[in-house]
Amino acid sequence: MEEEKEAVMVTPGEVLGRSSDVKAGRGAYAAPHNNTVYASLTGFRRTIPPPPDSPDKRPTVEVTGHKAHGPVPQPGSIVIVTKVMARSASADIMCVGSKCVREKFTGIIRQQDVRATEIDKVDMHLSFHPGDIVKALVLSLGDARAYFLSTAKNELGVVSAESIAGATMVPVSWTEMQCPVTGQIEQRKVAKAAS
Structure with a gap:
């Protein structure tokens, strides 16, 4: 799978894929209760193919902001x-x-x-x-x-x-x-x- 050519803007809570199909990278998280990967910040969605030698063949999906984002709420806030x-x-x-x-x-x-x-x-x-x-x-x-x-x-x-x-x-x-x-x-x- 190639990296996405067109930048797609996403917002917090937007579904990025199923945990069985993609891994959550920066700016994304996997919800274990429904095996879904969500965006945790506003920014551009990016899909990164797995390294050729990786046993896990799922690509990593991440959200990168157009400006530096501070921390995003998570457990222990x-x-x-x-x-x-x-x-x-x-x-x-x-x-x-x-x-x-x-x-x-x-x-x-x-x-x-x-x-x-x-x-x-x-x-x-x-x-x-x-x-x-x-x-x-x-x-x-x-x-x-x-x-x-x-x-x-x-x-x-x-x-x-x-x-x-x-x-x-x-x-x-x-x-x-x-x-x-x-x-x-x-x-x-x-x-x-x-x-």
Whole structure:
């Protein structure tokens, strides 16, 4: 298979092929749940033939931007919660691992993705507050407007929050943080600190 001659513009979430036919390269990812390769950024689709001596005969499909792209959201992204509703919380994705993103990415933490147990008892307003810094896992591209995020693991959740008094709160349990100034305790879905 030869490299594609004509540059085809693709956007995040666009299907690039089946995992059985192509390998995901830069700017692309394979979704294991449906064996489909998707674009993870806006740019030009490129298909690279496999090396002649490679046992894997699938070509690699990649997306290259016309300008340098910053990191793209992926598992372990750090997000800032911007709005809390009854069934979900909106968040701006700030960092991917230790790298800050250059573009604006939005995420949604749905009620069913806050924690792994007692999902029906989750109160979004007791889990997150606007301004909280949260470590979340990117589940999928979600819909056209936002990535779907999860905090359903012990190490995921609120990593930093400000109290009503304006102080940085200290975690006291996996569901509570305390203001060091006033001693007031507030409910949160707290991330377990790495030991």
